[in-house]
Amino acid sequence: MKKVVNGWKRADGERRITALKLEVDYELATLYEAMLENDEEKKNECKQRLEKLRQELIRLSI
Template identity: 50%
Template sequence: MKQVIQSLQRNEAEKRIPVLKMEIDYELATLHDAMTASDSEAMTRCKVKLEELRQEMVRLEA
């Protein structure tokens, strides 16, 4: 039973990683726009979101 659960979790992680990469790319583009506009609030929000996405990516790749 444990093997079945681990297999399902692995499959979910494999599906989530490409979506996560797209989300990171989007946040990086948003951060670039905020930096160009000198919008410090948007930059902070983007950095926080990027850190959350980075942590999720590390968990999924482990």
């Protein structure tokens, strides 16, 4: 039973990592647009979201 649960958790974690990578790509594109527009508020928001995503990726990768 433990093997089944661990396998399920691992698969779920791998799916979340994939989703996080897509979210990071989207945020990077949004940050790029903010940089082109010279929108400081939008840049800071993107940087904060990217930091949260980075921390979650690190937590899931360990």
